[in-house]
């Protein structure tokens with residue numbers, strides 16, 4: 680009993696650490712448990728996010744392994760763990776903590792939950808685990824608190840890196856431009872307007888090179904909106920300048936909603 684209390688206390692601590700690391704809000708119901716309980720009463724846990732503390736039994740494939748709470752027990756107690764982001768293999772016999780959704784092993788169910796992941800189990804393992812309880816892991820932590828399934832973003836091309844630098848300047852530049860418009864300051868509007876115009880022109884060129892016509896068109900509209908601001912300001916028509924400036928912000932979301940993608944680690948990419 681005493682050991683069990685200690686075990687669950689350390690699971691709770693580990694899970695808290697994993698959540699902080701992953702910068703995710705903890706799911707409403709995170710159920711700490713052993714692999715044996717999942718094997719014994721799968722229906723109680725299916726569909727829930729569980730934290731399983733278990734012993735690694737064997738490596739099944741590049742992204743999967745099995746755990747066993749009590750290797751000496753008889754019956755089907757080994758549980759398959761699928762960790763799409765597994766990049767360090769756990770050692771057989773090691774104690775680890777797995778956080779993920781308990782489900783039944785079924786290729787279609789995995790495909791629906793883990794977008795972009797390809798099952799890599801050998802045929803015999805596919806047959807062996809078919810329909811059995813498993814965990815689709817988002818986190819696998821070993822005894823030294825090392826995350827074995829850390830998400831590694833795919834590499835960016837030099838063009839994408841340059842475009843990212845452009846995007847990071849757009850918001851502050853728009854902020855400065857609007858301040859200039861609010862203050863009816865022609866010099867600020869001229870300088871910041873030229874800068875923002877160039878940033879959107881680079882955006883347009885980036886999408887032109889990729890032949891993404893719609894994004895190219897929207898970036899062109901943003902260039903035109905900035906030019907409308909600077910022209911009106913140069914003509915001392917501040918009402919028109921304000922009106923033109925107010926049309927720029929909605930253009931950001933319009934393009935982001937379609938052409939920007941948020942990765943698991945919270946960073947952004949151009950949708951491919």
Ligand code: HEC
Nearest residue numbers: 843846849850853894897898930931934938939947948949
């Ligand atoms: C024509 C398309 C388009 C328009 C217009 C556009 N963006 Fe973006 N933006 C993107 C894409 C695609 C990404 C994702 C690529 C990236 O982050 O490197 C992005 C990423 C960003 C990022 C995230 C950068 C990072 O990695 O942290 C910021 C901030 C941003 N945009 C601000 C803006 C603002 C503010 C506007 C409007 C004033 C705007 N963008 C207009 C396409 C656009």
